[in-house]
Amino acid sequence: MTTTESPASLLPPKSSRHVPGQPDMWVFVLFESLVFTSYFCVYLYARTQHEAAFLRSQAHLLLWLGVLDTVVLLTSSWAVARCVQHARAGRYGLARRDAWVTAGLGFVFLVLKIVEWARLIHFGHTFTSTQFFQYYFFLTAIHFVHLLIGFVVIGVLILQLKDPRRRRQETVETCATYWHTVDFFWVLIFALLYVVR
Amino acid sequence: MSTFNKRLFAVWLILVGITASYLWIDHSAGQRGVPTASTVITVGAICFALIKVRIIMREFMEVRGAPQLLCRLTDFWVVLMGVAMLGVYFAGKAVA
Amino acid sequence: MKRPALLDEPKRELWLAWYATVAFYSLYAIVFFLVTRTQPPGKPWYDPTQVVGWFANRHDGLLIGFAIIFVLGGLSATSIALITYSIRRMSVSRAFSYSYLVLYAVSAVPGFLFICVAMTVGAMRPERNPVIQRWLYDLGFLSFSGTMGVFLIGSLIWMTAILLDKNRVFPKWFAYLNLCNALTEVVVAPSWIFHVGAFAWNGVIAWWINVVVFGVYTGAFIYLLRCMILREDFGTGPLPDLPSRHWHTIFPAEVGAS
Amino acid sequence: MLVGDFSECAVPTKGNGAGLVSGFRIEGEAAERRRNARSQAASQTLTRLVDRLVSPPMNRTTGERIIFWALPGVAIVWIAAFFLFPGFLPPMSPKASAIQVAAFYAQHTSRIRYSMILFNWFCVALIPILMLIVERMRLMAHRTPVLRFCVIGVAGAAPIVFLTSTIFWLLAAFRPYRSPDLTLLYNDLAWITFTCGVPFLVALCLFVAVAIYLDQQAKPVFARWVGHFNLLIAVALVPAGFAGLTLSGVLAWNGFLSFWVKNVAIALWLIVMAVALGRTLGRERDAAEDFA
Numbered sequence: 039m040t041t042t043e044s045p046a047s048l049l050p051p052k053s054s055r056h057v058p059g060q061p062d063m064w065v066f067v068l069f070e071s072l073v074f075t076s077y078f079c080v081y082l083y084a085r086t087q088h089e090a091a092f093l094r095s096q097a098h099l100l101l102w103l104g105v106l107d108t109v110v111l112l113t114s115s116w117a118v119a120r121c122v123q124h125a126r127a128g129r130y131g132l133a134r135r136d137a138w139v140t141a142g143l144g145f146v147f148l149v150l151k152i153v154e155w156a157r158l159i160h161f162g163h164t165f166t167s168t169q170f171f172q173y174y175f176f177l178t179a180i181h182f183v184h185l186l187i188g189f190v191v192i193g194v195l196i197l198q199l200k201d202p203r204r205r206r207q208e209t210v211e212t213c214a215t216y217w218h219t220v221d222f223f224w225v226l227i228f229a230l231l232y233v234v235r
Numbered sequence: 236m237s238t239f240n241k242r243l244f245a246v247w248l249i250l251v252g253i254t255a256s257y258l259w260i261d262h263s264a265g266q267r268g269v270p271t272a273s274t275v276i277t278v279g280a281i282c283f284a285l286i287k288v289r290i291i292m293r294e295f296m297e298v299r300g301a302p303q304l305l306c307r308l309t310d311f312w313v314v315l316m317g318v319a320m321l322g323v324y325f326a327g328k329a330v331a
Numbered sequence: 332m333k334r335p336a337l338l339d340e341p342k343r344e345l346w347l348a349w350y351a352t353v354a355f356y357s358l359y360a361i362v363f364f365l366v367t368r369t370q371p372p373g374k375p376w377y378d379p380t381q382v383v384g385w386f387a388n389r390h391d392g393l394l395i396g397f398a399i400i401f402v403l404g405g406l407s408a409t410s411i412a413l414i415t416y417s418i419r420r421m422s423v424s425r426a427f428s429y430s431y432l433v434l435y436a437v438s439a440v441p442g443f444l445f446i447c448v449a450m451t452v453g454a455m456r457p458e459r460n461p462v463i464q465r466w467l468y469d470l471g472f473l474s475f476s477g478t479m480g481v482f483l484i485g486s487l488i489w490m491t492a493i494l495l496d497k498n499r500v501f502p503k504w505f506a507y508l509n510l511c512n513a514l515t516e517v518v519v520a521p522s523w524i525f526h527v528g529a530f531a532w533n534g535v536i537a538w539w540i541n542v543v544v545f546g547v548y549t550g551a552f553i554y555l556l557r558c559m560i561l562r563e564d565f566g567t568g569p570l571p572d573l574p575s576r577h578w579h580t581i582f583p584a585e586v587g588a589s
Numbered sequence: 590m591l592v593g594d595f596s597e598c599a600v601p602t603k604g605n606g607a608g609l610v611s612g613f614r615i616e617g618e619a620a621e622r623r624r625n626a627r628s629q630a631a632s633q634t635l636t637r638l639v640d641r642l643v644s645p646p647m648n649r650t651t652g653e654r655i656i657f658w659a660l661p662g663v664a665i666v667w668i669a670a671f672f673l674f675p676g677f678l679p680p681m682s683p684k685a686s687a688i689q690v691a692a693f694y695a696q697h698t699s700r701i702r703y704s705m706i707l708f709n710w711f712c713v714a715l716i717p718i719l720m721l722i723v724e725r726m727r728l729m730a731h732r733t734p735v736l737r738f739c740v741i742g743v744a745g746a747a748p749i750v751f752l753t754s755t756i757f758w759l760l761a762a763f764r765p766y767r768s769p770d771l772t773l774l775y776n777d778l779a780w781i782t783f784t785c786g787v788p789f790l791v792a793l794c795l796f797v798a799v800a801i802y803l804d805q806q807a808k809p810v811f812a813r814w815v816g817h818f819n820l821l822i823a824v825a826l827v828p829a830g831f832a833g834l835t836l837s838g839v840l841a842w843n844g845f846l847s848f849w850v851k852n853v854a855i856a857l858w859l860i861v862m863a864v865a866l867g868r869t870l871g872r873e874r875d876a877a878e879d880f881a
Contacts, residue, residue, distance in 0.1 A: 039282070043319070053301055055302050055303075056300070056301065056302070057301050057302060057305055058296060058297040058298070058300070059264055060302060060503055060504075061504075062293070062502060062504035062507060063503075063504075063507060064308075064504035064508070065504035065507060065508070066504065066508070066510065066511065068308070068309075068312055068509055069507075069508065069547075070511055070514075071312055071316065073511065073514075073540065073544060075316045075319050075320065076319075076536075076540050077536060077540070078316075078319075078320050079319055079320055079323040080535045080536055080540075082247075082323050082324045082400065082530050083323050083324075083325060083326070083327040084318055084327075084528075084529065085324075085327070086324060086327030086328045086330070086331050087327060087331050090318070091274045093271070093272060095268045096270060098272050101257070101258065102258065104326075105254055105255065105257060105258055107341070108254045108312075108505030109251055109254055109255075112247060112250045112251060113247065113251075115291065116243060116244075116246075116247040116295070118295075119243050119294070119295040119297075120240060120243060121253065122297070123240055123243070140458065148309055165521075165524065166524060166525070170258065171288050172521075172525070172529075172530060176299050176518075176521065176530065176536070180517065180518060183514065184310035184514075185519055187510070191289060204498075211297070214295075214296075215296055218292075218295050218296045220285070221291060221295075222288045222291045224291070225287045225288055226284050226285075226316075227287065228254075228284070229257075229280040229281060229283065230281070230284075232257070233257050233260065233276070233280040234276065234277045234280050235270060235271065235272055235273040235276040235278075235279070338805055341732050342733075343732070343803060344731055344732060344733045344735045344736055345733055345735060346682070347799065348735050348736075348739065350686035374704045393684050394831075394833045394834045395821070395831075397785075398786065398830045398831040398832075398833060398834060399830075401785040401786070401787060401788055401829075401830035401831075402787065402788060402791055402826075402827050402830035402831075403788065403791070403792075404789075404792075405746075405788040405789040405790070405791055405792020405793065405795075406737075406740030406792055406795075407738055407742075408739045408740075408743045408789075408792055408796070411738070411739075411742045412735050412736070412737075412738035412739040412741075412742055413735060413738075415742075416734065416735050416738060417772070419734075432738055432741060432742060433745070435742070436741065436742045436743070436744075436745045436746060437745065437746075439742075439743075439746045439788075439789070440746055440749050440750070440753075444746075444750065444782075444786065445790070447785070448753075448778060448781050448782050448786070449778075451781050451785060451833035452774070452777045452781050452833075454833065455683075455777065455781070455833050455836070456773075456777065457667075459770070459773075459774070460770045463770055463771070467774075473647055479763070508722065526624070565732065578647060579801050585632070587700075
């Protein structure tokens with residue numbers, strides 16, 4: 039993997055290594071990951087018990103739409119990662135631009151999701167129609183709620199970057215950490231709902 | 236100093252690449268619209284997703300610059316999620 | 332005349348409220364899990380005769396357990412008061428503390444009074460028409476599990492107050508834990524829709540996972556309220572650290588800030 | 590104060606020396622600005638305080654007197670509703686069959702409706718009276734407002750229990766010709782809510798008692814015996830919570846303990862607390878260390 043053999047020079051010296059953002063946000067990331075993992079486990083178990091029915095319902099999803107969702111969110115994550123680096127270097131204008139790009143891509147994801155839901159409901163696949171769609175709508179909706187909270191978080195980020203008196207790198211990183219969390223939850227949800235067979 | 240971070244771009248490319256590979260997995264697995272159950276694809280999809288999660292944490296979330304404790308903790312979490320999900324999956328298979 | 336030590340303790344009201352909070356939550360857990368055995372909840376898919384059987388099975392437990400709640404349930408106000416006090420100690424508008432107080436004062440009625448009344452009425456007359464017995468059974472469980480709004484908004488109010496606070500009354504991670512708790516109130520909503528499965532009122536997701544989150548959350552805030560009382564200096568500025576030398580293991584965030 | 594100023598200010602601290610220095614500069618300016626704002630605010634507070642001191646002290650207490658003297662009026666309505674409701678004298682038996690209960694509602698429909706409408710209107714009138722007690726508690730020698738918050742926390746819920754029971758009684762009387770089983774259900778719900786619904790009243794009495802015991806000053810707001818009295822009332826309300834256990838005897842909802850002792854206790858509490866409140870109404874509020 040690309041991550042481990044990074045040149046030491048790119049990393050901050052050991053003494054100044056710091057937790058990105060508030061350490062407290064990481065409590066949220068780890069705790070909420072556990073909660074999501076438990077949802078995923080329940081889903082996977084239900085899946086194994088009714089494999090054929092799940093596959094039949096799953097066939098109604100468009101994989102390419104899921105891939106598009108994922109790419110959009112990954113790109114937004116990339117944008118917010120750049121935002122953090124710009125802010126750290128004091129390039130607040132660029133940082134703000136990237137924050138807006140993040141929010142914009144988040145909005146694109148939101149629209150894609152609503153279109154996808156509308157399409158499924160149009161074809162008669164609702165929250166109450168089959169077990170698979172129960173889980174599908176639950177997982178996508180709870181992720182959707184996290185994303186909506188993410189907009190508030192990005193709003194805070196933009197306000198922070200705007201006002202020189204408020205600018206705190208820690209808050210910027212905290213907000214970014216939240217957004218990445220929403221992103222990697224989607225990566226997992228995507229794999230579990232669209233790809234798993 | 237350039238404001239364009241090549242490393243982040245590379246990370247993004249890798250992540251998108253893995254995501255796109257799902258299309259190929261899907262294409263090679265199904266017999267034209269009739270999906271069949273496949274343990275290999277399930278395990279593969281979960282593992283790829285977890286690798287992506289780890290890359291996001293390491294690179295985007297900047298865990299690689301964080302204290303050792305957080306590095307280990309996040310790695311442990313990724314393993315924990317994987318073990319939990321795959322464990323439940325195989326347990327479910329055994330029961331079904 | 333000998334004065335009891337408690338009367339001279341400046342934090343006496345806070346400690347009384349805290350011990351009452353601990354007593355209330357212990358009592359609540361014992362009554363709901365052991366005495367009445369209404370938690371984990373009954374099956375939502377029971378037909379009327381099965382419901383009658385369910386009531387018959389725990390007849391005495393329901394009546395005695397909920398009678399205890401009828402008598403002591405009002406002690407829930409102590410935790411609400413203490414949390415309201417904690418929010419007032421923060422450097423945020425009073426609107427937050429009053430909102431919390433009113434939201435949770437309201438929550439007591441649907442939160443436990445309805446289930447107590449419905450289950451008592453059901454257990455009282457086992458010979459009642461089974462269809463009506465199931466009506467009471469539904470009322471009890473759904474009012475208890477499905478009372479979401481007050482806890483959702485209450486948790487968000489508390490979260491916002493902690494995040495804005497500069498007096499360090501609560502650690503910021505607890506604010507995020509509030510968010511986790513608020514999200515479980517979203518997750519429980521499908522219990523109004525499904526009779527079977529993970530999202531029913533006794534489901535793995537809508538009940539078991541939520542209860543674990545709620546348990547962690549409750550344990551955390553009871554512990555943190557204790558820390559707050561220990562740290563309270565009756566001033567208006569930032570709360571001092573815990574007098575223990577291990578305080579930094581409890582509030583890791585403050586290490587960086589101070 | 591100083592620490593507060595530091596934490597308020599946005600200073601990038603992590604390994605950035607220049608940021609730290611400029612941060613301090615910003616800090617200095619910001620602190621100056623804040624200090625000005627604060628002295629302005631202080632002078633405003635002072636004017637407000639002066640206003641309050643020179644205005645007649647009656648202003649504040651007049652409103653409290655109005656609420657207080659509304660109490661007898663409210664009490665009359667409560668007593669009227671109590672006697673108008675045909676199911677209280679004597680209290681309806683829990684052993685009555687569905688047919689008997691349905692017949693009762695069919696026979697007394699009007700009196701049930703009007704009495705319960707009255708009670709529905711006025712049961713929540715308890716809240717302003719409880720708020721008078723809350724205001725008295727401000728004057729107590731407490732270090733924190735926690736006990737006041739406790740009372741406010743139960744003050745809303747206590748009358749809502751009565752409100753809910755009136756709804757069930759009114760529903761039962763709304764269509765007396767419906768299936769007797771349903772009328773019996775409404776009747777049970779009403780009686781259990783009304784009789785067992787004491788948790789907030791018990792807690793209220795306990796909170797008031799504790800507040801009085803902790804009011805350690807030369808001239809306490811309420812006399813000590815009022816605290817003892819509140820404890821006694823709390824104890825008297827306890828048996829009513831167990832009314833669901835039996836259909837006959839002293840614990841049943843028409844029994845001596847659950848009906849007579851409980852309702853007489855509530856009435857006594859109102860009378861005694863009214864007298865105690867009346868004595869404190871004119872008192873100056875300067876004695877207490879008001880933490881609010």
